[in-house]
Amino acid sequence: MHSLSNRAKVVVKKEMTLMEKIYLPAIFSGMVITIKHFFKKKPTIQYPEQKREFSKVYRGRHILKRDEQGRENCTACGLCAVACPAEAISIVAAERQKGEEHLYREEKYAKTYEINMLRCIFCGLCEEACPKDAVYLTEELAPANFDRSNFIFGKDKLVQPLGTSAHPKTYKPYKK
Ligand code: SF4
Numbered sequence: 001m002h003s004l005s006n007r008a009k010v011v012v013k014k015e016m017t018l019m020e021k022i023y024l025p026a027i028f029s030g031m032v033i034t035i036k037h038f039f040k041k042k043p044t045i046q047y048p049e050q051k052r053e054f055s056k057v058y059r060g061r062h063i064l065k066r067d068e069q070g071r072e073n074c075t076a077c078g079l080c081a082v083a084c085p086a087e088a089i090s091i092v093a094a095e096r097q098k099g100e101e102h103l104y105r106e107e108k109y110a111k112t113y114e115i116n117m118l119r120c121i122f123c124g125l126c127e128e129a130c131p132k133d134a135v136y137l138t139e140e141l142a143p144a145n146f147d148r149s150n151f152i153f154g155k156d157k158l159v160q161p162l163g164t165s166a167h168p169k170t171y172k173p174y175k176k
């Protein structure tokens with residue numbers, strides 16, 4: 001056979017020895033390996049009853065934080081969306097109206113804030129880019145779902161619920 005790389009090897013069919021022909025030693029050594037695994041510490045855990053401790057630098061789903069008075073921190077500046085390498089964030093800004101001072105911290109706020117969790121790679125760059133301490137990655141896993149549209153997280157899922165802590169270790173998101 002002509003070979004350009006010259007790495008081709010001719011395979012020779014080797015005759016089996018008597019020990020190979022009776023198969024039993026090979027079966028026995030295979031069984032020994034299998035039985036050894038019964039006594040090894042199992043790497044699997046009974047999730048969700050058992051949970052592994054996350055790494056200190058684990059980044060999970062996002063929240064949009066409120067300030068100590070319960071007002072939304074986000075001013076819809078768009079820096080997180082610009083910083084996002086996956087183009088997962090989309091924002092529509094609006095102006096705060098009279099009487100809404102208790103809802104939004106500054107004159108501008110995010111009327112719509114959406115993160116496409118199917119695009120997100122949980123890099124945390126949005127959190128780093130935010131000048132208002134508004135977007136934050138928690139230790140919560142983004143929940144699984146069968147419908148792609150449910151992976152678009154809007155403000156209903158992202159804004160920190162009133163009266164809760166925004167700390168990533170103790171944060172509890174809305175339950176669906
Ligand atoms: S964590 Fe990264 S990929 Fe996800 S929304 Fe933020 S910047 Fe985009």
Ligand code: SF4
Binds near residue numbers: 073079
């Ligand atoms: S989350 Fe932060 S960076 Fe993103 S739009 Fe709001 S204030 Fe700007």
